[in-house]
Amino acid sequence: MNLIEKSKENIIIVAHRGAAGGNIPCNTMASYEIALKQGADMIEADVSCSRDGKLFLFHPGMELAHLNKICSLKTKKFSSISKMKYVNFDNTPTQFGIDSFDDFLETFKGRCFINIDKFWSNPEKIYEAVKRHGMLDQILVKSKISKSVISVLENLCPELPFVPIVSETHPMHEELEKMNINYIGAEVLFKNDSSTVASDEFIDMMHKDGKLVWVNSIIYDYKEQLSGGHSDDSALTVSEDYGWGWLADKGFDFIQTDWTMMLVDYLKKSNKYYR
DSSP states (O other), X not given: OOHHHHHTTBOEEEETTSOOBTTBOTTSHHHHHHHHHTTOSEEEEEEEEOTTSOEEEOOTTOHHHHHSOOSOGGGSOHHHHTTOEEEOTTSOEEEEEOOBHHHHHHHXXXXXXXXXXXXXXXXXXXXXXXXXXXXXXXXXXXEEOOHXXXXXXXXXXXXXXXXXXXXXXXXXXXXXXXXSSEEOEEEEEBSSTTSGGGSHHHHHHHHHTTOEEEEEOOOSOTTSOSBTTOSHHHHHHTOHIIIIIHHHHHTOSEEEESOHHHHHHHHHHTTOSBO
């Protein structure tokens, strides 16, 4: 099943870096297994590359936060990286190590969709790994639109499902449709409900053209709202209807969250999950 077909069944729930909490760190096999148990259709994974060319799961630049170490993993060999352990939310070492991208792919082959973040840092290596595992139909990549991104897509991986990240408006929709790329939809960022990309007209237009629309309920920085205040935070502290319900009622096809189980539970209880 591809993402277009899946979107006809239910809102596609994307677990941001898995389901982390307590002693379970993000971007680990455990966090992804838990996300699937909680009802995620897609998991988002950050992929890095070691000094000796080995791909592994880790968010670049987060060594201090996730390992309690001041270092840069990209300068180290994977043999050293693989011996490191994540810390939990209290900076206490856990039993969870850093996994190779190959192990990750093989573990989740045929089980869910995967959004590969940081794809553009090592596109050839990541693309070849995905092909080697026979998982092109499970993968999605996203990015703001640029000449270099389009060049990679057209010349390296034209069949790889691609979702451009757009803010407030999406002026390149028609141009992207004409390119030799697998443009399947757009991730929209908006500051308020009156934004063009949050309008019924825009979402209806995208659906009419066979495209999907991705929205984020996650919060990176509360000062920079990604979905006009309709977020995980507002769903959990103000109103689920205002946070998640508004996004579901608008007709967005993907919702990326840090609270997979609670989002799925709410959508099902409110009859907003199935299409």
